[in-house]
Amino acid sequence: MNTEVKIAGVTFKNPVMAASGTFGSGMEYGDFVDLNRLGAVVTKGVANVPWEGNPTPRVAEVYGGMLNAIGLQNPGIDVFMERDLAFLQKYDTNVIVNVCGKTVEDYLEVVERLADTSAAMLEINVSCPNVKEGAIAFGQKADSLYNITSQIKKKAKQPVIMKLSPNVTDITEMARAAEAAGADALSMINTITGMKIDIHRKKFVLANKTGGMSGPAVKPVAVRMVYQTAQAVKIPIIGMGGIASGEDAVEFLLAGATAVAVGAMNFVNPCATVEVLEGIEAYMRQYGIEHVTELIGAVE
Amino acid sequence: MTRKKKVTATVISQKQIAEQIYDLWLETKLAKNAHPGQFVGVYPHGESMLLPRPISICEADKARNRLRLVYRVAGKGTAEFAACKAGDQLEILGVLGNGFPVDKAKGKRVFLMGGGIGIPPMLELAKAMDDKKQILLGYRNKDLFLEEDLAKYGDVYVATEDGSVGTKGNVMDIIRAYSLHADMIMACGPMPMLRAIKQYAAEKGIEAYISLEERMACGVGACLGCVCRTTEKDAHSHVNNARICTEGPVFEAREVDI
Numbered sequence: 311m312n313t314e315v316k317i318a319g320v321t322f323k324n325p326v327m328a329a330s331g332t333f334g335s336g337m338e339y340g341d342f343v344d345l346n347r348l349g350a351v352v353t354k355g356v357a358n359v360p361w362e363g364n365p366t367p368r369v370a371e372v373y374g375g376m377l378n379a380i381g382l383q384n385p386g387i388d389v390f391m392e393r394d395l396a397f398l399q400k401y402d403t404n405v406i407v408n409v410c411g412k413t414v415e416d417y418l419e420v421v422e423r424l425a426d427t428s429a430a431m432l433e434i435n436v437s438c439p440n441v442k443e444g445a446i447a448f449g450q451k452a453d454s455l456y457n458i459t460s461q462i463k464k465k466a467k468q469p470v471i472m473k474l475s476p477n478v479t480d481i482t483e484m485a486r487a488a489e490a491a492g493a494d495a496l497s498m499i500n501t502i503t504g505m506k507i508d509i510h511r512k513k514f515v516l517a518n519k520t521g522g523m524s525g526p527a528v529k530p531v532a533v534r535m536v537y538q539t540a541q542a543v544k545i546p547i548i549g550m551g552g553i554a555s556g557e558d559a560v561e562f563l564l565a566g567a568t569a570v571a572v573g574a575m576n577f578v579n580p581c582a583t584v585e586v587l588e589g590i591e592a593y594m595r596q597y598g599i600e601h602v603t604e605l606i607g608a609v610e
Numbered sequence: 611m612t613r614k615k616k617v618t619a620t621v622i623s624q625k626q627i628a629e630q631i632y633d634l635w636l637e638t639k640l641a642k643n644a645h646p647g648q649f650v651g652v653y654p655h656g657e658s659m660l661l662p663r664p665i666s667i668c669e670a671d672k673a674r675n676r677l678r679l680v681y682r683v684a685g686k687g688t689a690e691f692a693a694c695k696a697g698d699q700l701e702i703l704g705v706l707g708n709g710f711p712v713d714k715a716k717g718k719r720v721f722l723m724g725g726g727i728g729i730p731p732m733l734e735l736a737k738a739m740d741d742k743k744q745i746l747l748g749y750r751n752k753d754l755f756l757e758e759d760l761a762k763y764g765d766v767y768v769a770t771e772d773g774s775v776g777t778k779g780n781v782m783d784i785i786r787a788y789s790l791h792a793d794m795i796m797a798c799g800p801m802p803m804l805r806a807i808k809q810y811a812a813e814k815g816i817e818a819y820i821s822l823e824e825r826m827a828c829g830v831g832a833c834l835g836c837v838c839r840t841t842e843k844d845a846h847s848h849v850n851n852a853r854i855c856t857e858g859p860v861f862e863a864r865e866v867d868i
């Protein structure tokens with residue numbers, strides 16, 4: 311049985327990754343999973359300088375999922391490289407660094423700093439507030455997505471994954487814009503904007519009022535978007551959104567994803583990543599599948 | 611640091627000890643590593659509820675692998691726990707957080723202060739401290755809980771908001787009513803109480819270790835959901851935010867901006 315997949319020339323021992331922002335720098339889950347077993351660890355979004363993030367409450371549980379409004383708190387690229395990247399380098403897994411910024415220049419600075427590091431790929435979070443465009447995220451307008459993607463591609467030494475926001479009218483328009491600008495791969499979905507109100511206190515549960523929804527409840531939306539995008543572009547897709555089991559992961563692969571990432575379910579089951587991998591392997595045995603790539607886009 | 615684990619614990623017993631307050635004993639190996647002030651994440655079974663509920667360790671019987679949790683029914687998750695019977699199983703994540711710095715209290719006169727549902731962690735803490743301690747407890751009304759357990763380990767003073775038992779008011783009113791003195795404070799309770807303690811400790815120039823609460827998702831330091839404002843840059847985050855689940859829940863009052 312072969313679980314190896316390739317994305318933009320990078321080989322992954324298996325298609326299971328930990329999703330950005332849900333796995334710390336990997337260190338935090340070291341008690342629960344052998345990081346060497348993962349296809350990749352995608353790190354928490356990192357910016358050129360430290361970000362404080364949002365006030366609390368930052369998280370809320372919702373039916374079958376959760377909302378988060380962390381506000382991309384991060385220690386900045388210097389500490390990230392010295393501590394988090396240095397830690398992950400010791401493991402036999404690919405490191406994908408998730409990058410955030412408020413301006414295109416912020417992103418470019420981080421991308422350039424990462425050029426000579428062990429990061430195997432860069433994942434660009436375009437759901438960040440774009441200060442120049444009135445806080446509309448870079449990923450919500452096809453022309454700004456095209457612009458930031460092409461600028462990053464000019465500077466990046468590693469292959470670039472554009473992480474798409476589901477909070478758009480037509481995800482395929484965004485996917486095509488990223489592909490046309492030279493993106494090497496796409497990852498999707500980021501969280502879906504939601505809200506929760508405490509009816510007893512007549513107050514928003516999150517200090518930020520809105521938060522990004524993720525977890526099992528968003529999976530059907532994510533699978534649909536991965537499928538539509540796989541029909542629209544040729545570049546590989548990393549699928550995520552509510553993955554809790556091997557079965558869930560196989561659904562994403564069949565819809566057209568080349569790899570998958572496990573996010574909020576790490577909080578529910580700290581061993582979720584490894585169990586998802588074991589579930590994929592069990593499925594492959596059950597159906598006599600030799601190579602996991604046979605599953606990619608195989609829905610009929 | 612001991613390894614964190616997610617394990618299946620078996621309910622040994624559960625009883626209601628006050629209005630909406632439940633006293634749960636679990637059998638789990640996690641008891642071996644439990645330190646006062648640490649907590650566990652208890653998972654509801656209901657599939658619509660995903661996140662672990664943080665509950666403080668009230669007592670740990672290391673020899674018999676037992677953990678005692680005392681909690682208030684505050685919503686759907688804790689309501690589900692309240693229905694558990696002996697023999698039922700619960701998934702728990704632990705042990706989490708730093709706990710109280712018991713060693714720093716050696717040879718000192720200490721106030722252990724608990725308010726409402728902040729009282730449970732004071733029990734394991736009182737057990738772990740050898741020196742004489744003054745235990746100050748604040749309740750809403752005469753529906754007291756854990757005060758008899760705590761009386762075994764120190765001098766207990768009670769305050770009630772409605773004045774039905776002990777001093778009328780809160781734990782700060784006890785200090786005034788009895789002219790009590792301490793060299794150090796360890797406390798857990800609602801935010802207004804912790805703010806008052808922070809201020810009192812600053813005035814007296816004494817150390818106060820306070821246990822904070824925040825909404826959590828992972829419980830293990832990964833999601834950055836549970837932070838509190840810190841006065842200095844936090845060594846891990848490099849901003850003025852510390853993770854309550856990991857650097858906390860216990861902080862020296864001067865370290866945090868509450």
Ligand SMILES: Cc1cc2nc3c(=O)[nH]c(=O)nc-3n(C[C@H](O)[C@H](O)[C@H](O)COP(=O)(O)OP(=O)(O)OC[C@H]3O[C@@H](n4cnc5c(N)ncnc54)[C@H](O)[C@@H]3O)c2cc1C
Pocket residue numbers: 370371649661662663664665666667680681682683684685686687688689727730731822823824825826859
């Ligand atoms: C470190 C720590 C220790 C705690 N120790 C105790 C204890 O010993 N006894 C006790 O009764 N309670 C304790 N709490 C509070 C307890 O976690 C909440 O009452 C509980 O999570 C409520 O869950 P629910 O499903 O019943 O409520 P719901 O309101 O239905 O919960 C919805 C979500 O909000 C979260 N939540 C709700 N209230 C709180 C809160 N006050 N703090 C943190 N998260 C909350 C829940 O975990 C859940 O994710 C502690 C909290 C923390 C942070």
Ligand SMILES: Cc1cc2nc3c(=O)[nH]c(=O)nc-3n(C[C@H](O)[C@H](O)[C@H](O)COP(=O)(O)O)c2cc1C
Pocket residue numbers: 329330331332354355378380382408434435473498499500501523524525526528550551552553571572573574575827833
């Ligand atoms: C607490 C939390 C923090 C996140 N932080 C980031 C982040 O920094 N960058 C990013 O691109 N996505 C971030 N995400 C989105 C996830 O990587 C993922 O795309 C999304 O949660 C959907 O997957 P899930 O349903 O498995 O959680 C975060 C999600 C959560 C729940």
Ligand code: FES
Pocket residue numbers: 825826827828829830831832833834835836837853854855856
């Ligand atoms: S609850 Fe996730 S970092 Fe504390």
